[in-house]
Amino acid sequence: MEQKKHTSGDGQSMWGGRFGGGPSAIMQEINESISFDRRLYREDIAGSKAHSDMLAKQGIITAEDRDAIHKGLDQVEREIEAGHMTFDPALEDIHMHVESRLRELVGDAGARLHTGRSRNDQVATDFRLWSRKAIDELDTAYTALINATLDQAEKYADAVMPGFTHLQTAQPVTLGHHLMAYYEMFSRDRSRLQDCRKRLNENPLGAAALAGTSFPLDRHMTSDALGFDRPMANSLDAVSARDFAIELLSVMSIGSVHLSRFADEIVLWATSAFNFLELSDGFSTGSSIMPQKRNPDAAELIRAKVGRIMGAQNGLMVVMKGLPLAYSKDMQEDKEPVFKAVDDFALCLAAMTGMMEDLKPNTKAMHHAAGQGFSTATDIADWLVRVLGLPFRDAHHVTGAIVKEAETRNVYLSDLPLDAMQAVEPRITESIYDVLSVEASVNSRTSFGGTSPENVKNAVNAAREALKESN
Numbered sequence: 001m002e003q004k005k006h007t008s009g010d011g012q013s014m015w016g017g018r019f020g021g022g023p024s025a026i027m028q029e030i031n032e033s034i035s036f037d038r039r040l041y042r043e044d045i046a047g048s049k050a051h052s053d054m055l056a057k058q059g060i061i062t063a064e065d066r067d068a069i070h071k072g073l074d075q076v077e078r079e080i081e082a083g084h085m086t087f088d089p090a091l092e093d094i095h096m097h098v099e100s101r102l103r104e105l106v107g108d109a110g111a112r113l114h115t116g117r118s119r120n121d122q123v124a125t126d127f128r129l130w131s132r133k134a135i136d137e138l139d140t141a142y143t144a145l146i147n148a149t150l151d152q153a154e155k156y157a158d159a160v161m162p163g164f165t166h167l168q169t170a171q172p173v174t175l176g177h178h179l180m181a182y183y184e185m186f187s188r189d190r191s192r193l194q195d196c197r198k199r200l201n202e203n204p205l206g207a208a209a210l211a212g213t214s215f216p217l218d219r220h221m222t223s224d225a226l227g228f229d230r231p232m233a234n235s236l237d238a239v240s241a242r243d244f245a246i247e248l249l250s251v252m253s254i255g256s257v258h259l260s261r262f263a264d265e266i267v268l269w270a271t272s273a274f275n276f277l278e279l280s281d282g283f284s285t286g287s288s289i290m291p292q293k294r295n296p297d298a299a300e301l302i303r304a305k306v307g308r309i310m311g312a313q314n315g316l317m318v319v320m321k322g323l324p325l326a327y328s329k330d331m332q333e334d335k336e337p338v339f340k341a342v343d344d345f346a347l348c349l350a351a352m353t354g355m356m357e358d359l360k361p362n363t364k365a366m367h368h369a370a371g372q373g374f375s376t377a378t379d380i381a382d383w384l385v386r387v388l389g390l391p392f393r394d395a396h397h398v399t400g401a402i403v404k405e406a407e408t409r410n411v412y413l414s415d416l417p418l419d420a421m422q423a424v425e426p427r428i429t430e431s432i433y434d435v436l437s438v439e440a441s442v443n444s445r446t447s448f449g450g451t452s453p454e455n456v457k458n459a460v461n462a463a464r465e466a467l468k469e470s471n
């Protein structure tokens, strides 16, 4: 299709009234943002429609001008969508591209659109709308990840695996319980996104350049039209605030830390040393030289992306610190880190969801490992407290001696003969063996939030209810 040239002069035609010469090529290059802020075109057009509707209702422009503006904006949107807009760095940003093409299409009416508005409130509005939509899409992605997590947690509610502290075998847990720990993290991450949405959903439009305007705008009307909860209360804050973007980056940073921790466990569990899971074909790669290999690339990349997402957050904080009120051009550097981080994070969520759905645990190896390392030693101590009435500290000491004996004989605790235990504590009876299996251990962990399969199933059901309510 033929490319349409739409530039009516260059950026200077928008602001160059008092300028003689044009900007140098390097100035244009450092000044432009169209190479990235073109992603805001839908939001920019929606904002302009709401603004022109309101200008007409307030009698600031005529109904005819409004209709011409709307028709023109629809046409601009179609052209951009069809790939017919020529993006030109001389026109700086998306706001000037849309407006300049509108003026070509509808003339004077288009030139009235910018009444009572500045690019400063315009870009703040567009960026909030874009971020809100991104949050809603991430929310949907989280729902998929959470559903996949709950399905697997339910399936493996009684699959015993070792629980670790310091990555040393500590006590048996279930894989379902382990996965439900991630459910808890994911659902907090999701609620953080929703909190962030609430705070960002205020309308900067109508703050104009920084001080408000002498035109009788109805900022409540544009707020309603754009789905904002209310107009921002202070015009200086409206054009200067970027904490909504920093908050979104922070929420994604925290979320990506959680994805990264699980990704790291996948990497670890898929090693031949652990052998806790098999990587699926869909989320691993082969080696070009070692035919036996299967590499956990997706998990590794999720683990790595957290660095970039946190880098984006840190970067924007540094851009904003020390900026005097109100707008400074520094703030044009706010969008790329957010765009990039949202893209990365969405991809990580999708990849993690895929890996969660494909999860193929080696439950036999997990079960075997759960019994290693005297993992039921705490169960002996608890038995000594419960049955013999020993104070826990004493029970701990007695258990230590029993573990030492098992270690010397190189046997599992459950295989240590009764007389060997009685040599340490003569009152120990046969019934202690009831608590020594890994199943008995996890089944006994019925305290609220504990790992018993019963608890895990209840937790999954409660989570499903909570998810239903939150949607």
Ligand code: ARG
Binding pocket: 033, 037, 092, 093, 119, 120, 123, 327, 329, 331, 332, 333
């Ligand atoms: N492209 C600019 C940005 O992203 C829009 C605002 C420009 N405002 C100005 N006063 N130069 O921040």
